[in-house]
Amino acid sequence: MTDDAEWLLGIEIGGTKLQLGLTRRAGTIEILKRSAIDPSRGAEGIREGIRRAFALAIDELGLTAGEVRAAGVGFGGPVDAESARTETSFQVEGWTDFPLGDWVRESLNVPCVSVHNDADVAGLAESRLGAGVGKSPLLYLTIGSGIGGALIVDGRIYRGAGRGAVEIGHLRVPSPDPTSPDDFPELETVASGWGIGRLARRAAEGCRDRGESWTVLDEEGRPERITAVQIARAAGLGDPRSLEVLDRARRALAFALAQAVALIAPARIILGGGVSLIGEELWFQPIRELVDAEVFRPFRGSFDIVPAALGEEVVVHGALELARDAWSASA
Incomplete structure (x- = not known):
């Protein structure tokens, strides 16, 4: 020691x-x-x-x-x-x-x-030191401007063949965006902070083109200036379109987590990063429900999904x- x-x-x-x-x-x-x-x-x-x-x-x-x-x-x-x-x-x-x-x-x-x-x-x-003490294997995701991942086994970083592992942000997921030309985009392009903003900006462009009103667009004036922070705030106030944007991101993340559980069988999944500050009601609980619905059935109930603790x-x-x-x- x-x-x-x-x-x-x-x-x-x-x-x-x-x-x-x-x-x-x-x-x-x-x-x-x-x-x-x-x-x-x-x-x-x-x-x-x-x-x-x-x-x-x-x-x-x-x-x-x-x-x-x-x-x-x-x-x-x-x-x-x-x-x-x-x-x-x-x-x-x-x-x-x-x-x-x-x-x-x-x-x-x-x-x-x-x-x-x-x-x-x-x-x-x-x-x-944080939310994963006593849990192994531990799957950790940081969800901010991008998405990074880590697998910790018995308190040690798992690095695969030596150049890293668990690059979950680059996992391909079914596109949650019906206007996207990419049927299987990388996870971080739709569920990171930048990705959520991107989904919102495309939705705002559609509203503008159809002459429809949307609170976030009306406040900002230009679709290209809409951010994930604004979407989270509007979703917290019950704005339907903002809730739909968040749901698309959550579904993409839940798909990725369900695949990760099938491969890794972690005892715990920790979600950190700025996007996870969206909170329990709009982020963690819906993601838990989506993962539970999609995960490999024999592994259901063998893991939990919790917020990061160390700030x-x-x-x-x-x-x-x-x-x-x-x-x-x-x-």
Whole structure:
């Protein structure tokens, strides 16, 4: 076990957000630095932000860089965890085949570094510290601007043949949009925050073309400006068209989850990310009912679907767990 006196570093590198936390105690973040990412500055801008946040954090704690023993990184894109290299980022230029683990070791003077995809890292955190404690296998989904997935088995990230696994956002699902030319789009194009907005914008264009009124369209004025946040708010007020858009997204997600249950047979499914903040009545309960209706019958009742527990710091918590594992393995 890692000595709680050792300082550990956890870093989240997302498409829009950078977070960095330090701790000596499992399950806590003793100091947290958070900043927005400017994609126009590329990967080097993010690395500058990491150096700056790390320097501020250790200065506030009265530490030197050499006192931080290990670091974990949750990266917003595919990674080669064995070599601790990023494969690419779909939001920020400059991360293709980048030796992130080596960079952290050299730039921050941290001897042990572990790098994984951010969804995997979030799933790890929920399995050890959050809504998945005591459950295995655990299927975790983060549903935000995109959809990421993780499979955690006995408290460890499952990575398939080595380049990751459970890329559920790229699973093909029956199209919930009758106006779409694609009969089997990827899940994240219809059930992510961006996907829900896209479904809504197409529905709004249809209303406009038919000269029909829709509260969301009337408020916004232009279909191209409608977002998932507006749809969720209008659905909460009982707007029929917004409820229909949400139902299309829920049905696509439920289809994907039913297939995942048939293949993985998880003990628990955790749904996190900004879209899941839509809540119990409009998100979780309808999804549970849809999955229950479609799932492989012998597996019905063997799992549950619950909200994530660790909030906006989930990836930092998971990254600190990666750091803890790395330091333990090196001892």
